[in-house]
Amino acid sequence: MSSRFTTRAVMLALGFSTTLVGTALAQEKVLRIGMTAADIPRTHGQPDQGFEGNRFTGIPMYDGLTNWDLSSADKASVVIPGLATEWSVDAGDKTKWVFKLRPGVKFQDGSAFDAAAVVWNVEKVLNKEAAHFAADQVGVTVSRMPTLKSAKAIDPLTVELTTSEPDAFLPINLTNLYMASPTHWAAKLAAVPASVTDAAERSKQAWAAFSADPSGTGPFKGVRLVPRERFEMVANKAYWDPKRVPKVDRVVLLPLPEANARTAALLSGQVDWIEAPAPDAVPQIKQRGFSIYTNAQPHVWPWQLSFAEGSVWLDKKVRHAANLCVNREELKTLLGGLMEVPKGTVPPGHPWWGNPKFEIKYDLEAAKKLMTEAGFSASKPAKVKVLTSASGSGQMQPLPMNEFMQQALKDCYFDVALEVGEWNAVFTNWREGAKHANARGANATNVTYAAMDPFFAMVRFVSTKTFPPVSNNWGYFGNDEFDKLIADARTSFDGTARDAALAKLHARIVEEAPFVWVAHDVGPRAMSAKVKGVVQPKSWFIDIAPMSME
Known part of the structure; x- marks a missing residue:
C-alpha cells in the first residue's frame, strides 16, 4: 500500500x-x-x-443483570453476576425468576440503580403504552430474549421477571438487556419542546438526546x-x-x-x-x-439458507453438496490463517457437539454426485443469490470470502450471484426474513452469529416460534421435531441434562444443514x-x- x-x-x-x-x-x-x-x-x-x-x-x-466473564484467554466465557448478584427460578412455577440486585450502584448521572430501574428498562422494549417505549430498541432486544414477558419490583433490591414459558436460557439472554438511567431519560424528556405533543415523537426525541449524552452504570x-x-x-x-x-x-x-x-x-x-x-x-x-x-471464538461465518417456496435449498442433497464443495483450508490460506475450519456450529468435543451423522468436509466428487442426483449439472446449474455486506460486525472479510465461495461452488454446478447491501440493512433483514422485499430475492443470507449460548447458537434459527419478525429464523426452517428438541433443552434446568438435550439438537441441525458452515472467526x-x-x-x-x- x-x-x-x-x-x-x-x-x-x-x-x-x-x-x-x-x-x-x-x-x-x-x-x-x-x-x-x-x-x-x-x-x-x-x-x-x-x-x-x-x-x-x-x-x-452499560451493564446487564448478568454479564459475560471476559477476563480469561484460556477458558470459555461464562455468564457471571452483573447488576444482579444472584438469581433463581421458582420451583413451583418455572416461568418466574427472582433476581437480587447489587446494592449501592449508581448510574453515571448520580441516580440510584434499583428494581424500579429494571422494570423501566424491561418496559422500554416490551410495553408499547409506556411513555419511554423505544421502538428502535425492540428488534435488537426482544429477538434475543423472546420469552421475557414482564418485570415486577418486589422491593428496592429484588425484581421478579416472568417468561411466557419455562426458559432455562433467560439468565444468559439477559446479558443483552442493558440498564439505562430512567432519571436521566426523564430529564431529556422534560427538555423536549412543549410544542411536540405526540407521545411517540416526544419519546423518540428524548432517546435521541439521551444517545448524545448517555447514562448507564x-x-x-x-x-x-x-x-x-x-x-x-x-x-x-x-x-x-x-x-x-x-x-x-x-x-x-x-x-x-x-x-x-x-x-x-x-x-x-x-x-x-x-x-x-x-x-x-x-x-x-x-x-x-x-x-x-x-x-478461537464461538462465532460462525455461514450462509443461512431459505426454505421458502421455490428455494433451491429445499432439497437436502443440495444443502449437503454445498457444504461438501468448499475447500475451507484454501480459504484459511487466503485469509492468512485468520479463521478456524468448522464442523458445525460448535466444534467436536464441545458439550453440545452430539456426533452428527453428516460430516462437514471438502469432498468435491461427493458434492458433484449429490448435485447430479438433485437434477443439476454444468449446463443446468442451481441458481443461488446470496445477500451479504461489504463490511460489518463479525463479517470478517465478506467480499473476498463470498467471491471465494462463488468460485468454489461453481465446480459443483452452482451459479452464485452476490447481492451486496449496507451492513445494517442486511442485519435488519435478518429479522425481516427471506420472504421480505428487503431480502432482494436472495435465497441465502450471509450474517455471522455468535454461538456463546443455546438461544444464539441454535434455537433462534430452527424454532418455528422464531420465524420473522420474531427473531432470526430468516429462512423459515423448522418443524415439530426441532420444536420438541428445543423444548427439551429449554425446560432442562439442570446443566448436564440441558447439555445432553442441546447435543441432540446440534446433531440434527448439522444433519439437516440449514446453513453452509464456512468458517469460525478468531x-x-x-x-x-x-x-x-x-x-x-x-x-x-x-x-x-x-x-x-x-
Missing part, C-alpha cells in the same frame, strides 16, 4: 483535525479504535451494528457523538467493580468499514487498535511492531505495542476497561 494512499485514506476516513491530535488530548491516555462498522453503533443502551455494537457501545457504558461514560464519524467515552472512575475501573482516560471509536483503510490508519499511527486487519497486510503489521491478537485485531493489559477471550466480546496505554 502506497504512502500516498495511506495518508489520504486515513485523513478522509477519520476526518482527523488538529484539535484531536493537539494539546486538548495530549495529556490524556487516549485509546483510538477503528471498527468495521460503517456507523457508530447506537449509544442509548441497546446498540445496533450487530454484536460489534455490544462490544463497543454496550459493554463499556458501566466503566465508561459517553461524552461526544458525531454520527458516522466518531464517538468518545471517558473513564467512569466511580464504577462499582474495582477490577474494571478504567486505566485509560478516553476511548475514541471510529467507523472504518474498509479493511485497507483500517490497516492504513493503524500503520500511520492514527489509531491504536483495528478490528479485522487486511489479511495480506498481517506480515507488514507484525514487522512494524504491532501486535496481532487472535483466539477475532483478529491489531494493536499498537502501547496498548497493554489486553486479554483476547474465547468470546466475540472483549473488555476495554482493564487495558492501559503507555
